[in-house]
Amino acid sequence: MTVEAAPAQSFSHTGRFFDVLGLALKNAGLTVVTLTLYRFWARTAMRRRLWSRAWVMGDPLEYTGSAWELVRGFLIALPTFFLPWIFVAYIAPLVMNPITAAWLGFGFWVLLVPLIAAARYWMRRYQLSRTRWRGIRMGLAGSAWSFAAASWGWWVLQVLSLGWYTPAARMNRAKLMWENTRFGDQPFEFADDGESPQKGLWGPFALGWFAFPIAYMASIFVVVMVFASLGMSGVFTPTPAGETPTEPNAVAIFAMIVSFGFAFLFTMLLCWAPYNAASMNRIAGLLSLDGARFRLRTKTFPLFFVTLTGWLISIFSLGLLAPVGGFLQVRYVMNRLEIIGTPKFAEMGQPVIEGPRSGESLGDAFDLDMGVGVI
Numbered sequence: 225m226t227v228e229a230a231p232a233q234s235f236s237h238t239g240r241f242f243d244v245l246g247l248a249l250k251n252a253g254l255t256v257v258t259l260t261l262y263r264f265w266a267r268t269a270m271r272r273r274l275w276s277r278a279w280v281m282g283d284p285l286e287y288t289g290s291a292w293e294l295v296r297g298f299l300i301a302l303p304t305f306f307l308p309w310i311f312v313a314y315i316a317p318l319v320m321n322p323i324t325a326a327w328l329g330f331g332f333w334v335l336l337v338p339l340i341a342a343a344r345y346w347m348r349r350y351q352l353s354r355t356r357w358r359g360i361r362m363g364l365a366g367s368a369w370s371f372a373a374a375s376w377g378w379w380v381l382q383v384l385s386l387g388w389y390t391p392a393a394r395m396n397r398a399k400l401m402w403e404n405t406r407f408g409d410q411p412f413e414f415a416d417d418g419e420s421p422q423k424g425l426w427g428p429f430a431l432g433w434f435a436f437p438i439a440y441m442a443s444i445f446v447v448v449m450v451f452a453s454l455g456m457s458g459v460f461t462p463t464p465a466g467e468t469p470t471e472p473n474a475v476a477i478f479a480m481i482v483s484f485g486f487a488f489l490f491t492m493l494l495c496w497a498p499y500n501a502a503s504m505n506r507i508a509g510l511l512s513l514d515g516a517r518f519r520l521r522t523k524t525f526p527l528f529f530v531t532l533t534g535w536l537i538s539i540f541s542l543g544l545l546a547p548v549g550g551f552l553q554v555r556y557v558m559n560r561l562e563i564i565g566t567p568k569f570a571e572m573g574q575p576v577i578e579g580p581r582s583g584e585s586l587g588d589a590f591d592l593d594m595g596v597g598v599i
Contacts, residue, residue: 230565232519237558239277244551247273252544264294264583270547271351278558280357281566289354289583297350297583305339305586308332339586341375342368345401346580347587352405353579363575365411366404374400391429391503395421398507408572413512424506428498435495439488446487447480489535497528508561514572516565522557530556550593 251266268291275287312332316325345368352362378393399414399421406412501522508520534549587593 230516232562232564233281233566235558235561235563236279237274237277237555238279239274239551239555241548241552244270244273245545245548248545248548251547252541255544264291264298266547267291267294270551274551274554275355278554281563283358286356287354288356289351293350293354293581294583296581297585297587300582301585337379338369338372338376341397342372343584343586345371347584347593348401350580350582350584350587351593357407358569360408360569360572361574361579362408363406363577363579364401364404365406365577366400371397371400387433388429391422391425391499394503395425395507399510402507402511406575406577407513407567409575410514410567410572415510415512415517417510421506421510424502425499428502432496432499435492438495439491442491443484443487447484450480450483451476490532493532493535494528497531498524500531501527504557513563514567516563516567519562519564520557521560521562526556 247270251262251269254262255266268287268289271287271289275285278285309332312329316328320328345364345366349364349368352364355362375393375397378389378396381389382393402412402414404411501524504522505520508518511518530552534546534552537549538546
């Protein structure tokens with residue numbers, strides 16, 4: 225039986241919005257009360273909740289990480305990132321020559337590209353090592369610094385090409401990451417289907433590439449419409465002489481700023497949604513595990529609305545409820561993911577690679593997963 229003719233089995237995520245929202249509200253309250261110290265326990269509780277609601281072939285995932293592992297990761301990131309960042313951002317401009325401080329800041333910014341890539345790799349390695357399914361642990365081999373160096377090179381090509389290398393860079397990163405991913409002792413494969421890895425991505429990316437001017441013009445149009453509406457409602461009526469002036473202009477300015485921001489975010493996410501959906505589908509379609517292939521069927525507009533909802537929740541909650549937005553994306557994607565064929569799970573053993581003893585360190589610094597996790 226060919227892979228194409230093999231039966232497809234769907235992934236599913238049974239998490240419920242208000243169940244996750246309740247946990248997120250509790251975590252947010254305790255995080256504020258403890259001056260953010262509770263965030264390690266909050267992340268762990270949220271991941272355990274979301275992992276346990278993710279079902280693959282009738283069995284749920286299991287998250288085995290602990291909050292103290294995340295604390296140890298933070299203690300590693302404290303001297304290696306947080307303290308240098310505080311010095312470069314706040315102390316150097318006060319105690320150093322402005323030109324020297326500016327160059328120091330520029331150098332630190334350049335180093336952020338490989339640092340973020342390495343942080344993403346460490347974060348994924350930790351989270352996979354704490355993920356089990358049917359008792360089998362996942363893992364990530366390879367070097368985070370090699371991934372960071374490769375990512376930095378691809379980033380340079382993105383800059384030199386004015387962004388047009390982005391689809392190739394995204395597929396290269398996915399290939400390098402997934403080929404080092406293990407389920408038990410079995411590696412994932414990034415298949416060569418005879419087509420370009422970027423097949424179907426260039427058209428959607430072009431729309432995203434032009435998103436900034438499109439979003440800017442759309443936002444200006446919305447602001448003009450809001451301005452006209454406020455004018456017709458009398459908000460800008462001059463105050464008669466001798467009367468105490470009111471401050472309607474402050475309300476009007478605030479309304480226009482909010483309108484501009486929402487219109488800009490709405491248009492940017494809408495323009496990038498086709499590319500994000502196409503690239504996610506393409507990456508999933510090239511993955512295989514022990515001969516079984518994967519298929520993802522994300523659609524532009526549902527993905528756009530899920531992403532927009534997540535952004536709005538994060539913005540209006542000042543980031544405290546960001547995991548709810550992450551949950552919505554996780555649930556949407558997993559409910560549209562299928563595995564075609566069945567790997568020989570009974571013949572798989574535990575991975576030979578050791579998992580890290582501490583949490584994701586720099587991954588916590590950059591908050592790369594919205595407090596949700598790799599799933």
